[in-house]
């Protein structure tokens with residue numbers, strides 16, 4: 325099956341006389357005839373649901389779809405993208421250990437890694453993902469356990485050289501975790517280029533309609549977990565009477581541990597209705613992404629020609645420094661998101677945003693509706709103009725997330741807002 329078909333024909337499939345749509349199993353618990361059966365579930369000796377903090381049939385169907393879309397052996401849904409990023413790392417990196425992350429990652433993930441996880445005793449080194457292999461190698465330490473990057477960075481829109489990064493990680497005996505939120509599995513499949521774990525904020529395009537916050541972790545099942553580096557996976561877990569994940573679950577060891585140990589203990593599991601809503605969005609992911617990419621390229625080419633705009637960052641443009649990488653890793657499209665910088669700086673950016681009528685001014689991105697955000701006034705408000713430049717965000721930068729409205733209406737709205745600046 326190809327991606328569009330997988331969006332519709334994986335996960336829940338109705339049998340004879342059953343509902344066509346994914347049923348919402350709104351139940352906290354599940355009944356069993358014998359105590360023995362329940363005991364076996366607690367021993368992880370049989371498959372089955374026991375409590376909706378750990379798994380639920382509706383969510384499980386959506387997890388199957390996500391694993392199929394990314395080409396993984398299993399997936400676990402989480403209450404948010406932040407929860408997915410945290411669990412993906414914490415599943416294999418513990419107190420006193422270290423991991424490496426790209427400095428281009430989403431601001432929320434940066435804060436999680438740079439502040440909150442440090443408080444837990446987990447050290448992170450941020451690297452320039454475009455640096456040479458030699459340079460990146462310098463960040464590795466004997467206790468390094470993972471590398472974390474975004475396939476298409478939010479909001480810098482840099483394209484990751486996935487093969488290069490996977491190769492460096494593997495030479496050091498650690499997995500590459502890729503946040504694939506922006507291109508989605510429609511445009512990019514990091515696992516096919518060597519990534520070991522994929523995470524998503526399903527809040528963005530996978531839902532697509534701004535109705536449900538969520539996340540997921542997908543395991544490729546390809547990484548060889550060594551006892552030297554990952555005893556948590558290869559030696560007995562006392563909380564399961566001495567069960568060893570790699571022995572009992574083979575190439576699904578990582579994703580099984582993430583669910584039965586971390587989801588069990590932290591409880592970051594979505595409700596059935598949440599999974600239903602996100603699954604509904606994902607059914608049309610393919611057609612939406614095609615339109616997002618087509619509209620975004622037209623908008624990017626238009627904005628490049630406008631005198632009010634200093635620069636347009638969109639990897640689909642031939643003038644973009646990441647264009648070659650984009651053509652290798654996400655050739656059919658990248659996303660609907662771009663960053664634009666105004667010659668008139670902060671003042672022009674704000675006046676432009678306030679003049680928009682069709683586009684929504686929201687703290688959101690990757691929605692069916694065209695929307696805009698001014699980082700200097702919103703997500704990065706606490707920084708001075710000087711600090712903004714250091715963070716790679718110029719005061720005149722606007723993040724534009726192009727929706728699936730008719731392109732004429734989008735261009736008309738942008739045009740009237742730009743004209744009003746003169």
Ligand SMILES: *Cc1c(COP(=O)(O)O)cnc(C)c1O
Pocket residue numbers: 404405406407409430432433474478503505506524525526527528537538539
């Ligand atoms: C939004 C976002 C996140 C965080 O996801 P939430 O669902 O908001 O917690 C992580 N990574 C990227 C690339 C994002 O855009």
